[in-house]
Amino acid sequence: MEEQTADNVRWSVARDIGRIVLDRSDGPHTISLASTAALARAVAEIAAAKPRVVLLTGSGTIFCAGGDIAEMRQHAGTLDVYIDELVGIAHPALLRLSELPVPVVTAINGSVGGGGIGWALCGDFALAAASMKLRTGYAAIGLSPDMGASHFINRRIGSLRARQLLMLSDPIDARRCLDFGLVDEVVPDAELGARAQTLCERLARAPTASMAGIKQLCEGAARRNLHEQMALERSLIEARARSSDASEGVQAFLEKRAPRFSGR
Numbered sequence: 001m002e003e004q005t006a007d008n009v010r011w012s013v014a015r016d017i018g019r020i021v022l023d024r025s026d027g028p029h030t031i032s033l034a035s036t037a038a039l040a041r042a043v044a045e046i047a048a049a050k051p052r053v054v055l056l057t058g059s060g061t062i063f064c065a066g067g068d069i070a071e072m073r074q075h076a077g078t079l080d081v082y083i084d085e086l087v088g089i090a091h092p093a094l095l096r097l098s099e100l101p102v103p104v105v106t107a108i109n110g111s112v113g114g115g116g117i118g119w120a121l122c123g124d125f126a127l128a129a130a131s132m133k134l135r136t137g138y139a140a141i142g143l144s145p146d147m148g149a150s151h152f153i154n155r156r157i158g159s160l161r162a163r164q165l166l167m168l169s170d171p172i173d174a175r176r177c178l179d180f181g182l183v184d185e186v187v188p189d190a191e192l193g194a195r196a197q198t199l200c201e202r203l204a205r206a207p208t209a210s211m212a213g214i215k216q217l218c219e220g221a222a223r224r225n226l227h228e229q230m231a232l233e234r235s236l237i238e239a240r241a242r243s244s245d246a247s248e249g250v251q252a253f254l255e256k257r258a259p260r261f262s263g264r
Contacts, residue, residue, distance in 0.1 A: 023059040036090045061111070098122040098123075110133075115147035127183065136153075217232060
């Protein structure tokens with residue numbers, strides 16, 4: 001898929017890697033109605049192209065500053081209606097991205113706040129630039145979380161610490177985010193793009209159906225009992241065993257060589 005651009009969002013698919021970039025040249029990327037619609041379109045078109053891994057990142061020194069406060073001010077008398085319209089576009093797109101049956105990598109190139117946090121942490125892997133800072137910000141303007149922020153923070157660091165971060169809205173630097181478990185790796189700013197690309201290339205060579213099964217099993221494991229989990233494991237591993245990638249993996253193991261997975 002050739003690169004597409006709309007309302008401060010760029011997206012493309014090349015060499016089995018889908019790429020979405022939050023890219024605003026005249027200031028920090030913010031979550032407006034227009035940029036959210038563009039992001040939703042990007043997710044839909046990337047999903048339809050069926051890459052083997054998806055990367056979400058930003059440009060410049062800010063990943064996403066959160067909600068567009070200026071646009072919120074324009075809807076001061078009907079802020080609830082505006083927010084409802086915004087999340088009505090964003091939430092289905094964010095859910096679709098996080099539930100794609102392929103690995104999702106986020107490379108957080110700089111500061112992130114508010115609703116940008118949900119997009120930053122929705123991936124299976126979250127890499128952060130050393131200059132990255134995170135600030136939840138919702139309580140500071142009298143709002144509660146959206147864009148999955150409460151879910152993804154809670155999933156990564158637990159309920160008690162999640163509510164503390166959300167209630168206080170204090171800025172947290174990249175190293176502390178790593179210590180908390182909010183991100184998986186911190187790298188120098190200049191190396192973030194290359195590190196994310198290397199990880200995506202590795203995941204693009206992985207057995208795609210196996211990745212999908214792993215995501216399905218891990219995401220719902222806490223809600224299933226052991227009997228249910230093992231029944232699902234049995235169903236999925238039997239399906240994977242019929243795939244050409246499983247045959248290739250076994251053969252490569254016996255021949256003591258690296259497997260060449262096709263994604264089928």
